[in-house]
Amino acid sequence: MFSQAALVSDLGTSPHLPSPRIDNDGAFTVHSFFASCPGLLGTAFSYAKDEEIYGDDEPAEYVYEVMSGAVRTCKLLDDGRRQIGAFLLPGNIFGLEAGPNHRLTADAVIDTTVRIVRRRSLETAAQNDIRVANALWAMTARDLRHAEDHMLLLGRKTASERVATFLLEMDRRLTVAGLIDLPMCRRDIADYLGLTLETVSRVLSQFRTEGMLGLSGARHITLRNRQRLRSMNI
Amino acid sequence: MFSQAALVSDLGTSPHLPSPRIDNDGAFTVHSFFASCPGLLGTAFSYAKDEEIYGDDEPAEYVYEVMSGAVRTCKLLDDGRRQIGAFLLPGNIFGLEAGPNHRLTADAVIDTTVRIVRRRSLETAAQNDIRVANALWAMTARDLRHAEDHMLLLGRKTASERVATFLLEMDRRLTVAGLIDLPMCRRDIADYLGLTLETVSRVLSQFRTEGMLGLSGARHITLRNRQRLRSMNI
C-alpha cells in the first residue's frame, strides 16, 4: 500500500521555504506545512475506522499529516490495557521520529485521509536548510510539551478534572459553531485520560446535570460554562 | 547568581564537533556533550538540596548538565499536587527548550552541581552546524520518548508495576557495584510515579518480603530478582 509513496519527490533545499505556522492552541498543528514545501507535497492515503497506520517499533519511513478524520497514537500492554498519547486532527502532523523506529502505534479513529511524506525527504531538506531542521525540532518540542501536560493530568488530576481538561482541549481544537463534534468513542476518551469508559460517561452526565454542557447524541457536545470548566482544569 | 554566566563564550561553529554520545539506556544522558564542544564549555554552579534551579514559565536562557547530585523537573498544581516529569542524574542534560520559556520547574533533589551553557550559544552553533541542530533535536526526542513511556505508566499501570518500572530505571541509571543509591526520598518517588509516599513504601516492603530486593537504609536498594521485576514492568 505504500508503493505510491515512491511518487513523493525527494527534493532537497527549497529557496523560500516558509516556517511552519503554529496555531494558537500550541497543539500539534502545523497547518499545511507539507503543502507549503514545494517538492515535498505528499501522496494521499485513506484508512478505514480502526485501521492501523503504523505499528509500534516499525521503521519510521514516513511522516503524516491528517487531511480529514482523526488519528490516535497509543501504547499497548499485552493484557489489553491501552494508553492513548494523543489525538491528531486535520492539519496535525504525526509519525515524525528522530530515531529509526516508531514508538507508538497510530490508527484511524474514524475514516481518515492522510498525506504522507518520506521521512528521508524531510531530513534531506533539513540538512540543507536550517529552517526545516528548526521546524522539525519545534514539532518534536510541541509533542513533548503536550506529553508533559498530559503526565500531570494522568498522575495527579481527578476524574472530573481530567474530563474538564479534555473538553477544553477539544473545544480549542475542534469546536465549530459552538459545537464539539467528537470523532472518538467513550473508550478512546477513557484510554486517553487514564480512566474507564464508565467513569467518563458518568462525569459527562454529571457535567450535563450541573448545566456545564449539553449533549445531543453522545458525540455532540456544547460547552455552556467554560469558566467553570477552566476552574476545574487548574 | 547567573552573573558568572556572562563568562560563557558565545563561539559558533566548531569544525570537529562530535555527536553527543547516547548511552544505552536511552535516558537523557549525553555524557560530557558540553565538555566535548570546544568553546561551549560551561560555568559550574552549585545548588543546595531543594533549591530551585529555574521556575515554570521563566525565560529559558540556559541549558544545564548535571555534574554531581540529582535534579527533578516538576509541574505543580496550586493546591500542592505535584507531578515529577523526570529525574536528571550526572551526565544528563536538562532545561533545553525549543520555545522561549521553561515549562516545568527544576530543583535540586540533593546538593547538586551543574554546568551551564547559554542557550543562545547552542542555537548559534546549531545555525552553523547541522550536527548540533541534529543533536538538539535528538535530545528533545529522547525526552519525548521518556514522556511517552511515562504516560503509559501513569495512565495504566498498577502501583506494583510502577514501582517495578522505577526500580529497573534506577538500576539502569545509577547502580554501582550492584547497589542502587537513591538520591530521592519516598515523596519524590511517589510524585514521579503518580502515587502516595505510603503506597511506594508499602510496595517496596512487599518486594523485600518477597525476596525481590534488599533494603539497607531506605535509600540503598539491591535488586535480587531483576527477571521478576521485568515481568512486572511489562
Next chain:
DNA sequence: CGGGAGATTGAACGGACTCAAAGTCGGTGG
C-alpha cells in the same frame, strides 16, 4: 422501523488514599 454498537446507569467491590502512630536512621553536638 428494527437491529446493534455504543452509551448510560446502578450496585458492589477493591486498590490506593487518608489519617494516624510508631519506628528507623543519619547527622549533630556533647
Next chain:
DNA sequence: CCACCGACTTTGAGTCCGTTCAATCTCCCG
C-alpha cells in the same frame, strides 16, 4: 564515641474514588 534529635520511613486502620460487572437505554444506520 555515643546519645539525642528530627526528618524520613514504615505500618496500621478505615475510607473513598474509580473500577468492575451487569442491566438497560439510546440513537445511528441500514
